[in-house]
Amino acid sequence: xxxxxxxxxxxxxxxxxxxxxxxxxxxxxxxxxxxxxxxxxxxxxxxxxxxxxxxxxxxxxxxxxxxxxxxxxxxxxxxxxxxxxxxxxxxxxxxxxxxxxxxxxxxxxxxxxxxxxxxxxxxxxxxxxxxxxxxxxxxxxxxxxxxxxxxxxxxxxxxxxxxxxxxxxxxxxxxxxxxxxxxxxxxxxxxxxxxxxxxxxxxxxxxxxxxxxxxxxxxxxxxxxxxxxxxxxxxxxxxxxxxxxxxxxxxxxxxxxxxxxxxxxxxxxxxxxxxxxxxxx
Amino acid sequence: xxxxxxxxxxxxxxxxxxxxxxxxxxxxxxxxxxxxxxxxxxxxxxxxxxxxxxxxxxxxxxxxxxxxxxxxxxxxxxxxxxxxxxxxxxxxxxxxxxxxxxxxxxxxxxxxxxxxxxxxxxxxxxxxxxxxxxxxxxxxxxxxxxxxxxxxxxxxxxxxxxxxxxxxxxxxxxxxxxxxxxxxxxxxxxxxxxxxxxxxxxxxxxxxxxxxxxxxxxxxxxxxxxxxxxxxxxxxxxxxxxxxxxxxxxxxxxxxxxxxxxxxxxxxxxxxxxxxxxxxxxxxxxxxxxxxxxxxxxxxxxxxxxxxxxxxxxxxxxxxxxxxxxxxx
Numbered sequence: 001x002x003x004x005x006x007x008x009x010x011x012x013x014x015x016x017x018x019x020x021x022x023x024x025x026x027x028x029x030x031x032x033x034x035x036x037x038x039x040x041x042x043x044x045x046x047x048x049x050x051x052x053x054x055x056x057x058x059x060x061x062x063x064x065x066x067x068x069x070x071x072x073x074x075x076x077x078x079x080x081x082x083x084x085x086x087x088x089x090x091x092x093x094x095x096x097x098x099x100x101x102x103x104x105x106x107x108x109x110x111x112x113x114x115x116x117x118x119x120x121x122x123x124x125x126x127x128x129x130x131x132x133x134x135x136x137x138x139x140x141x142x143x144x145x146x147x148x149x150x151x152x153x154x155x156x157x158x159x160x161x162x163x164x165x166x167x168x169x170x171x172x173x174x175x176x177x178x179x180x181x182x183x184x185x186x187x188x189x190x191x192x193x194x195x196x197x198x199x200x201x202x203x204x205x206x207x208x209x210x211x212x213x214x215x216x217x218x219x220x221x222x223x224x225x226x227x228x229x230x231x232x233x234x235x236x237x238x239x240x241x242x243x244x245x246x247x248x249x250x251x252x253x254x255x256x257x258x259x260x261x262x263x264x265x266x267x268x269x270x271x272x273x274x275x276x277x278x279x280x281x
Numbered sequence: 282x283x284x285x286x287x288x289x290x291x292x293x294x295x296x297x298x299x300x301x302x303x304x305x306x307x308x309x310x311x312x313x314x315x316x317x318x319x320x321x322x323x324x325x326x327x328x329x330x331x332x333x334x335x336x337x338x339x340x341x342x343x344x345x346x347x348x349x350x351x352x353x354x355x356x357x358x359x360x361x362x363x364x365x366x367x368x369x370x371x372x373x374x375x376x377x378x379x380x381x382x383x384x385x386x387x388x389x390x391x392x393x394x395x396x397x398x399x400x401x402x403x404x405x406x407x408x409x410x411x412x413x414x415x416x417x418x419x420x421x422x423x424x425x426x427x428x429x430x431x432x433x434x435x436x437x438x439x440x441x442x443x444x445x446x447x448x449x450x451x452x453x454x455x456x457x458x459x460x461x462x463x464x465x466x467x468x469x470x471x472x473x474x475x476x477x478x479x480x481x482x483x484x485x486x487x488x489x490x491x492x493x494x495x496x497x498x499x500x501x502x503x504x505x506x507x508x509x510x511x512x513x514x515x516x517x518x519x520x521x522x523x524x525x526x527x528x529x530x531x532x533x534x535x536x537x538x539x540x541x542x543x544x545x546x547x548x549x550x551x552x553x554x555x556x557x558x559x560x561x562x563x564x565x566x567x568x569x570x571x572x573x574x575x576x577x578x579x580x581x582x583x584x585x586x587x588x589x590x591x592x593x594x595x596x597x598x599x600x601x602x603x604x605x606x607x608x609x610x
Contacts, residue, residue, distance in 0.1 A: 112333070
């Protein structure tokens, strides 16, 4: 059958890794174009964290005790690492909803019928979400500076903190990918992607000093992967309220944050790709 | 030599529902097979198994000479799939959609772009090339979806209910596109709920019901099995219906007095199976006129999918197991 051999030649697979990178970038580009054409999604994604910055700064600032101080300025500096970290994890919902929508509209079927790298649809999506997360962080940092947040360390350390935030956000979008591939509708992916994030981000050191919690709750908060990123950022920003708990992740927050993120990516990427391969819209 | 699409004993179960119960198919190279059946019959599941989207529980399939279960990636390079829903990204333009698909078929960006332009021209979408697919009509989206399936001119194509949801004009337009494609030598497996569509496009038809192929043949062969055409007359005055029925009965398939002709008094309708087509119809009209029987309506009815179904399975097409399709989702 000559037609067959010809089509095989047209699409020689090449090196599996470079093919995977290339396909992922093609899909990422597609998702970025969508982002530009549906700016509402980005804008609404910004409103919530900005609201949190303003509300928490002015409502809680002055009444919450951070490291023995109740000064509003101290709380504001304390708060920002928490808000930044919470914001990057909320990208989970966007990734989940986007993938669920692609399933719903039959696009995942189309992609799966193409001779493309297996994980590329998901990697492309999570990479595009990473770009969105970076943009969101940038805007948020400006707002934070406006309400009085300051860093007290070197540029390298501050950039390092933002790097950790992006890594954490990227890891969480893989959880979103699994959720998006597991539910039947985009709506379910949005709520399913958010609901569990509230306990995860609140039972942590993000908004309050965890040493004020009851011991068992503090224990959970100290080992919460999310807390590790917050603690690492506070340390790298030179902001107040760094936990003195002797839990390992609180003592080595940068390492803990990296290890947790890599673990989350390894586990959830594997699960997501497996689900994608057998996905049925 | 097996055909361009060959399946043997495909079985797929979803929970308690046997979506495929041993499907055998063979589509010779360069021909079109119409897979005809109601919702839930197993058409989509068959297509999904053959296009590597779904792994059958048992059975084997060869597409374009390649074993589907052993080398799914090689199969993907040789097929085009146009699914039940127009699978295009509505926030991308027509050109961007096609270019993306081309690149995912491992074309270089430039080649993919050139091919996209070619297809946009061919599918009469050139004017809308730079508009997002969101602004497209249903027919345009379908054409774009079909174009996406044709990016690499695959030797084997699958189309799952390509015209469902289209108005008659767009359906006709899409039929022309498909006919054109097939005349170029592409092997095509097409699923449809409409006998008329299978009639227009397919060389052979396989009727599917409850996960099995229950009949196959050309459209003429299937219609013959169904009992062919019928004349339906609605008379104006109910009092004359018996006279009219006796007149029609003379032309019935098995001749007068054999009980072929049925009468629905309250509808003033008479139905009788015939052969002879339009010529016969003209003769019947003349005779009714001579006898002074006024008629409200008269027509030659050809078998519909429902008729084919009724005669093959003993049950109507629509009601057949929608649960199976649901389970497949």
